[in-house]
Amino acid sequence: xxxxxxxxIFLFAVALYGVSAIYSIFLLRKGFREDNRLNxxxxxxxxxxxxxxxxxRGFSLxxxxxxxxxxxxxxxxxxxxxxxxxxxxxxxLRFLGAFAAPLLFGMGVYAFILSLGVxxxxxxxxxxxxQSLHAALIFLSYGAFGLSSLAALMYLNxxxxxxxxxxxxxxxxxxxxxxxxxxxxxxxxxxFVLLTTGLxxxxxxxxxxxxxxxxxxxxxxxxxxxxxxxxxxxxxxxRFAQTGRRFAWGAVGSFAFVxxxxxxxxxLSGIHNP
Amino acid sequence: xxxxxxxxxxxxxPVHVRERFAFxxxxxxxxxxxxxxxxxxxxxxxxxxCNRVEIYAATSGAPKQSMPxxxxxxxxxxDYRDPLTDEIYTFAEPQSIEHLFKVACGLDSMVLxxxxxxxxxxxxxxxxxxxxxxxxxLNKAFQKAFNVxxxxxxxxxxxxxxxxxxxxxxxxxxxxxSSLDDRQVMVIGAGDTSEKAAxxxxxxxxxxxxxxxxxxxxxxxxxxxxxxxxxxxEEWAREFDQVDIVISSTSAPHYILDRAKLxxxxxxxxxxxxxxxxxxxxxxxxxxxxxxxxxYLYNIDDLQTIAADYLKQRKEEIARCEAIIVEKARSxxxxxxxxxxxxxxxxxxxx
Numbered sequence: 001x002x003x004x005x006x007x008x009i010f011l012f013a014v015a016l017y018g019v020s021a022i023y024s025i026f027l028l029r030k031g032f033r034e035d036n037r038l039n040x041x042x043x044x045x046x047x048x049x050x051x052x053x054x055x056x057r058g059f060s061l062x063x064x065x066x067x068x069x070x071x072x073x074x075x076x077x078x079x080x081x082x083x084x085x086x087x088x089x090x091x092x093l094r095f096l097g098a099f100a101a102p103l104l105f106g107m108g109v110y111a112f113i114l115s116l117g118v119x120x121x122x123x124x125x126x127x128x129x130x131q132s133l134h135a136a137l138i139f140l141s142y143g144a145f146g147l148s149s150l151a152a153l154m155y156l157n158x159x160x161x162x163x164x165x166x167x168x169x170x171x172x173x174x175x176x177x178x179x180x181x182x183x184x185x186x187x188x189x190x191x192f193v194l195l196t197t198g199l200x201x202x203x204x205x206x207x208x209x210x211x212x213x214x215x216x217x218x219x220x221x222x223x224x225x226x227x228x229x230x231x232x233x234x235x236x237x238x239r240f241a242q243t244g245r246r247f248a249w250g251a252v253g254s255f256a257f258v259x260x261x262x263x264x265x266x267x268l269s270g271i272h273n274p
Numbered sequence: 275x276x277x278x279x280x281x282x283x284x285x286x287x288p289v290h291v292r293e294r295f296a297f298x299x300x301x302x303x304x305x306x307x308x309x310x311x312x313x314x315x316x317x318x319x320x321x322x323x324c325n326r327v328e329i330y331a332a333t334s335g336a337p338k339q340s341m342p343x344x345x346x347x348x349x350x351x352x353d354y355r356d357p358l359t360d361e362i363y364t365f366a367e368p369q370s371i372e373h374l375f376k377v378a379c380g381l382d383s384m385v386l387x388x389x390x391x392x393x394x395x396x397x398x399x400x401x402x403x404x405x406x407x408x409x410x411x412l413n414k415a416f417q418k419a420f421n422v423x424x425x426x427x428x429x430x431x432x433x434x435x436x437x438x439x440x441x442x443x444x445x446x447x448x449x450x451x452s453s454l455d456d457r458q459v460m461v462i463g464a465g466d467t468s469e470k471a472a473x474x475x476x477x478x479x480x481x482x483x484x485x486x487x488x489x490x491x492x493x494x495x496x497x498x499x500x501x502x503x504x505x506x507x508e509e510w511a512r513e514f515d516q517v518d519i520v521i522s523s524t525s526a527p528h529y530i531l532d533r534a535k536l537x538x539x540x541x542x543x544x545x546x547x548x549x550x551x552x553x554x555x556x557x558x559x560x561x562x563x564x565x566x567x568x569x570y571l572y573n574i575d576d577l578q579t580i581a582a583d584y585l586k587q588r589k590e591e592i593a594r595c596e597a598i599i600v601e602k603a604r605s606x607x608x609x610x611x612x613x614x615x616x617x618x619x620x621x622x623x624x625x
Binding site: 176179 | 434442445446448449450451452541544545546547564567568570572576579580583
């Protein structure tokens with residue numbers, strides 16, 4: 001069946017993310033008072049399909065499937081859903097799925113649109129161990145930034161409810177906002193360390209193709225801007241007491257910037273999109 | 275042997291009647307023994323709290339005969355000679371089992387869904403068990419009642435949320451701060467409600483209390499009682515950089531804390547979250563401060579609204595709880611006596 005390939009399986013996974021995202025709206029409206037087991041199970045199903053799609057693609061390529069934007073977005077989504085399923089093993093943290101599902105659905109649709117422009121079995125865009133490590137670390141950092149933006153969305157939602165004295169602020173299973181802020185910070189630090197390491201490997205261990213330069217490559221410049229953005233966010237938090245809502249908006253805004261500009265700058269890059 | 279309940283509670287009798295029927299703890303073992311030795315009951319448990327006095331008994335006789343005997347025992351035991359109308363209620367199965375389950379779940383309590391009664395019921399049962407006054411019927415009924423109470427607590431929202439102002443304050447603090455351990459609480463104005471809220475916060479791990487009051491003696495007295503320290507009323511703002519939760523209840527006719535005053539204080543606190551509980555009327559804290567970042571202000575109306583919403587939610591859960599109780603009571607009574615009348619047909623007894 002030529003139509004039944006990794007892309008089709010991934011499409012089913014995205015459909016399940018969509019179902020979960022719709023169900024999450026009801027959970028959010030009820031302030032997480034409902035049991036989140038069903039949502040967790042839907043995301044387990046989506047994760048299984050997502051994993052099968054990634055494995056199938058990996059086997060067909062004979063390497064880790066992080067070779068183009070489609071696979072990269074798929075990989076970031078996979079790290080996010082994996083992290084959620086691990087955390088969701090604790091019943092008290094299962095509500096996180098209500099925040100993860102819309103993001104996963106959005107990323108899934110985005111990845112699927114990208115997949116339409118990718119050949120089914122293609123030569124990898126990256127080759128060599130350092131290149132794979134460079135790509136994997138950077139995508140893992142985006143996964144961490146994605147999770148921090150989810151935590152930040154939770155923070156903003158809960159903070160708003162507490163400010164406006166909504167009952168659901170007390171009823172909900174969302175952790176205290178102080179703990180959420182700590183989670184945002186730790187995920188940002190993890191993401192920043194991964195991004196820094198990934199960029200350093202790219203700069204030190206890899207050589208740009210002949211006739212190209214890192215300093216004129218759109219993706220490299222963009223990556224440095226993203227790095228500066230997250231560094232500024234952390235410095236503002238530590239040195240200038242930019243905490244709470246501003247910090248959460250910073251995490252959400254920075255990741256929104258990454259999501260909205262990643263594709264465009266990758267296409268402009270001569271090194272990353274030869 | 276059927277289970278019979280006889281007693282009086284806050285539903286049927288005022289406190290001046292209940293107090294005359296109350297059993298002192300020391301008197302209960304002897305009374306249980308008397309119940310058995312006189313043949314009034316084969317098994318018995320006496321529950322005596324501030325809101326109810328009840329005897330749960332299993333008798334070999336028919337409930338119709340046993341119930342008047344138990345009633346006479348209860349009345350004569352306390353030498354009560356005043357006229358009684360509907361103060362004393364009696365239940366036979368299956369209502370007696372349902373009643374026991376309702377009591378265990380806090381459905382019959384004055385504060386709907388409260389959990390203290392379960393502890394009191396366990397204590398009453400343990401006392402009877404230690405004195406050999408329980409047998410197969412009461413053991414099974416009480417064990418089942420404790421299981422039903424646990425089931426109701428986990429499966430319904432009847433015990434969820436706080437329905438007093440002080441516990442709502444604690445719950446709000448728990449939604450803001452990762453942990454209440456090591457949190458500094460400041461009480462401005464040593465009123466009764468603020469004292470209760472401070473005590474509730476301390477019981478959940480708050481580090482210590484700073485008390486400030488116009489009358490410094492009163493502040494010192496309360497601080498000593500709560501294990502905290504007192505500061506002069508003019509100096510409370512100086513302590514603000516260490517404080518996480520403020521409970522304010524002064525009788526000042528104007529705001530004692532406004533946006534202009536709080537802004538530099540928040541900078542000194544490095545913008546750490548601050549929970550302000552303003553239970554004073556007129557209010558002590560300018561409402562505008564709630565728009566400041568990391569400041570969460572709740573006044574007495576906000577707290578009472580939350581408490582009332584919780585109560586409403588608990589009331590909405592009653593039907594669910596009763597359905598569970600009826601089902602569990604049916605399974606217990608049916609298991610013991612096949613052919614029991616359907617639960618919709620009331621057995622005799624009244625409340």
